[in-house]
Amino acid sequence: MILLQANQVARHFGGETLFQHINLEIKDKSRIALIGRNGAGKSTLLKMLAGEEEPDEGTITRTKNLSFGYLAQHTGLTSQKTVWEEVVSVFESVHAIESQMRELEKLISLESEKGNHADSNNYLEQYAALQQTFLDSNGYGIESEIKSVLHGFRFFESFYDQPVNTLSGGQKTRLALAKLLLEKPDLLILDEPTNHLDIDTLNWLEDYLQGYRGAILIVSHDRYFLDKIVTEVYELSRHQIYHYTGNYSRYLELKAAQQEQEWKAYDKQQAEIAKLEDFIARNLVRASTTKRAQSRRKKLEKMTRLDKPAGDEKSAKFLFQAERQSGRDVLAIEQAAIGYDDTVLSEPVTLHLRKQEAVALIGPNGIGKSTLLKSVTGQIPFLKGAAKLGQNVDIGYYDQEQANLTSRNTVLEELWQEHPTFPEKDIRTVLGAFLFSGEDVKKTIPLLSGGEKARVALAKLSMQKDNLLLLDEPTNHLDLDSKEVLEEALIDYDGTLLFVSHDRYFINRIATSVLELSENGSKLYHGDYDYYLEKKKEEQEVAEMTASKTEAEIPAASSAKRDFQQDKEHQRQKRSLEREIAALEEQLTNIDTHIAELQKQMEQPENLEDHEALTELNNQLTAQMEEQDAVMAEWEEKSLLYEDTY
Template identity: 35%
Template sequence: MIRFDSVSKQHGNQILFVEASATLNRGEKVGLVGPNGAGKSTLFRMVMRQETADEGQVAIDRGVTIGYFSQDVGEMAGRSALAETMSGAGEVSTVGTELASLEAALADPSRADELDKLVERFGEVQGRFEELGGYALEGSAREILAGLGFSESMMDGDVGGLSGGWKMRVALAQILLMRPDAMLLDEPSNHLDLESLIWLEGFLKGYEGALLMTSHDREFMNRIVGKIVEIDGGTLTTYSGNYDFYVQQRALNEAQAQAAYERQQAMLAKEMRFIERFKAQAAKAAQVQSRVKKLDKIEKVEAPKRQKTQHFEFQQSPRSGEDVVRLEGVYKGYGDRRIYDGLDLLIRRGERWCVMGVNGAGKSTLLKLVASSTTPDQGSVTVGASVKLGYFAQHAMELLDPGSTVFEALQNSFPRASQGSLRTLAGCFGFSGDEIEKPCRVLSGGEKARLVLAIMLYDPPNFLVLDEPTNHLDLATKEMLVEALKQFEGTMLIVSHDRHFLAALSNRVLELSEGDVRTYPAGYVEYVASTGREAPGLRE
C-alpha cells in the first residue's frame, strides 16, 4: 500500500535516511520507533507529500486514502467541536457540504430555471452521501467524541474555547471519523486520560485499515501493533511483533553483532601477531604473504551501533516520619460542584499511591491539596515531620525562565554543584552536547518536562507528588525515569495515564468515582486483576 524504496533524505547537515526501505501493507498495524530527531515526523510528511525524498521514492497505491494526525492541529474556532470533527471527515464531509448547498439552491425561487439540472445533481450527490454513510455521520462523530472524553455540552460548544489538549482530541476525532484506508498517527496517546486511551485502543484494534503510528506509551503500542519499523542511523529496520518483542529482539541482535565483531577482532589480532612475528623470516615469507592477502579480502565486521541508555541515580534523601500526610474531613468544591465530601486519607512512609478516576473526579485537586497549592473548604491537610515534598505539575513548566539556557536553569537551581555533575544530570534527562545551551523559550513540551524533572530530582525530596509526569516524555526517558523511581526510597503520590508507569511503581491504589473514595492495599496490577477493569467505570 505504501512503500519506501531506497529513500535518502537530508535536512541541512543532518542525514535522516540513507537508502532506507520499508513497506506498510493493507490491514497492518505498525509502530514507528526511533530516538528523538531520527526522522519519524519527516517520514510522515513524505507520505503526505509535504516533503520529498532527496533520492529514492515513497510509492502509494492508486486510490488509497490517508488520514494524518500530527501534533500541529492549527487554528480551530467559530463552530462547535461536533461540526469541526465532521468537517474533517474526508469525502463524506465534502459531499455533505455540496448536498446542503444543493438543498439551499432548490429552495431558492431565483434559481427555478435551473430546477431540472439541480434535481438531477441532487439525486447524484444524495446517493453518494448515503453510500458514504453520511446520514449516520453525526451519530458516529458524537460516539467518537464521547469516547475521547467529550461531554454533550463540550461537543456542542465553540471549539475555539477549548484548551490545546482538547483541540488535539478534536483533530484526532476528525481522522477516526474519516476512516481512511491508512492512518498515520503521530503520538495519538498524548493529552488523553486513561479512560480515553483505553477507548482509543479498542477503536484502533477494530479499525480494518492500515495503521502507522508513533507513541510514547509502551502498553498502548504493545496492544495495537503487530510490527515495528525502527529508524536508527539512517536506516529502516522491520521487526515482526509488538514493542516488547522489538526490545527483546533488538537486544538479541546487538548481542549477536557484538559477539561476531569480537570473534573477528580476535581472529584479526591473531593473524596480525603471526605476521608481525614472522615478517622478517625468509622461511615464513610465503605464509606471511598469504595471510596478508587473506586479511585484505576479509569483509570487516563493523562494531555494532548501540543506542545510548542513560541512568539516573538518586542521591540519599532525608528520612521522613512514618506519617507523611494526613487528610481529615476534607471538603472541597468549585462553585456548586462538590469534589470531596469529608475525605479521610493517611499516606505513610514508603507507600506509593496511584490515584485513579475519570475526568473531574478530583485527581489533580487531591495532589494540589497535598502540595498546598490549594486549600480545603473544610477539614485539614497535615504534612508529617521531616517531610521534604517535591511536586511536579504541568504548570511548573511555565515557570522556567524563557531567557535562560538549559544549563543555566540547572546552575541557577544548584549554584554549588559542579559543572560535571550538572552536565551528567542533563545527559540523563536527554540534554547532551549543544542541547544544554538551548534557551528555555524554544524547548518543546517534552524537553521542558524533562528539565523540570531533572531540577526536582537532583536534590531529592522524600515525598514525590507527580501529576502526569510522563506527558510528552519519549520512551527512552520514560524507561530511565521508571528505573530511577524504582530505586527511590521515599513516598509517592501519582496521577498518570501510563499503565506501564503505574504497574512498575505503585503499591497502593486510590480510586475516586462520583464522590466515592475506595482504597486498595496493593499496586495497579493487582487492582486490575481484582476489579476486572483498567480504570474506574470501565469493564474488560
C-alpha cells in the first residue's frame, strides 16, 4: 500500500531553483535513503513530506489516517519532565485503559458482593474488551519496552529521574529519537539520526530499525548504516531526483553502470551525427548524390538528440603531505590514565604507534577518545603517564568542534594569517581545492555551515604538512562525496594517523588497527572495523563457553589439548622471533639515526651551495629510505608472526 506520494514537487528561492520535478513514493515497510550533497535540499524536502512546509509546485498526498514521526536535524526535546516521565507519556492512552480496567475491577467486585449479576456481567464484558485492547497495545510489556529502548540509547537507570532540560544537546536528540521509536508511527522520517550516536548505539539502532514494522525514510551520511537498513535510494542531484533499488553500495554500482551506458549512447549518437553531417557537407551540392544527402539531412532533423550526460559535480580535492619523514617509532603511550579534574575515564591506556600506521580510536561516548587526542597534543594533561613522541614527529590536530577557527576571520584570512609569506593566489588555489572560490573566500567563519567550517579546518591542516595527524571525527558535517574524497586523501597520505570516528565505513577504509577504549583501559586489534567485530564476537563466544564450564572441566580441557613437546617447540619459535625482531629494531634505529644525520648535512649552508655534494647526500638519503622500507616490511612480517605465537 502506498503511504505517501510526491508529484512534480518543486522549491524555489527567488529566481533560484533548489529542486523541481520531484516524484517520490513511499509504501508500507519501505526502507528508503535520501542522499545528496550538502545544500541539495534534502532537509527541505523532508520538511515538505512531513507537512511542515508546503511545496512551491506539485502535490504531496498521504493515505488517510497516516501516522508519521519526524526527527529534524539538530532537534532535541525541551521539557520540564524527567527522562522517565517524558518517554512514559507516549503511552498515556494505554495507561488510561489500565486505569479504566482498575475501576471496572472495583465495580465488578462491588456488584458481585451485592448480587447484581446483570450489572456485574455487563462490567465484565467491558473489562474483557478493554483487556484485549490493553494486550494488543503491549500494556503488560510497556515498562520493559521503555527500558530496552532507553538502554539502547545509553540512558541507564541513573538517568531516569534526571530532568530533560539538564541533558546535553546530543542527549536531548537521542531522547527525542527514543521517544519517536516508542510511538511506532506508520512512517518514520529521520534527518541524520546517527548524529551524536557512538558505535554501540549505532549497532543497536540498526538492529531495531531492521525489525521495525512501519516504513522508514532516512537522510544519513553514514554509509555503513545505510547499507544495513535501506533497500531503495533516492538521490537529489542537479535539482532533480533519481531512484535506485538496493542499498547504498548497490546504488554506487547502478549509478556507475547508468553513467557508463549514458555516455556510450551519447558517444554513439555523436559519431552518427558527425558521419551524417560529413556526408551532407560533401554530397549536397553534387547532382548525383544530392537526393541521398537530402534524405540524410531529413533523418538528422528528425533525430531526437541525447543531452550530454551530466559529469560529476565539482568535488573537493583534499591532499595531505608530510614535509619531512618521521622516525619509525612515532608515538608511545605506556600504562597511562586519561580524564579531567582527577576523574579517570580510562586506565590503563597503552599505544605504540609506528610510521604510516592508521589507528582508529573507538569506544562509547564519554569514555575519553577526544580527551586522549587532546592529552597527546598537551591540551589536557594525562592523569598518569605521558605521550612520548618519536624522532622528527610533527603533529597536526583536527578538532571536531573547529575551536581553532577564528570567528572574526574570513575564510581567506584564516589560512593567510598562518602562512603570511604565501602569495594570495596560492592561498586561493588551496581554498579552491576545498570548494571555496570567488566571493566564498570573503565569508566570515560564523556565516559558514558545519560542512564549510570542516573544509576550512581541513584546508588549514593540509597546509601544515605534518607527518602525524590526530583527527577527531573528521567526517562530521561532510556530505557523502566529501567523505569519499577525504578517504582517498588519507589513504594516499604518507604520514601516520590516529583518529576518532564513529563512521564505520570510514574506519574500514582507513584503519590498519583499531584501539578500543573502555573504563578498563585500551585494547588493540590489528585490522579494520570488520576484523574488530569478528574478534569481539570470538571473544564473546569464548567467554560464554568458559562461563558454561565447571571449574573441573576447564583445567581438564586445557591439559587435554596441551602437549609438552608442542609447547616446547612453541616457546623455541617465540624466542627465535624475539631475537630477530630485536635485531631488526636495532637496524631500524641505526637507519633512523643515519637519515637524521644526512638530513642535517643537507641543511648545512656549504652543502646547499654545492650541487654535487647535495646530489650525493640526496642519493644516500634515498638509499637509506629504501633500506628503511625493506627492513620495516620484514619487521612487520616478523611482528605479525610473533603475535600469532601467543
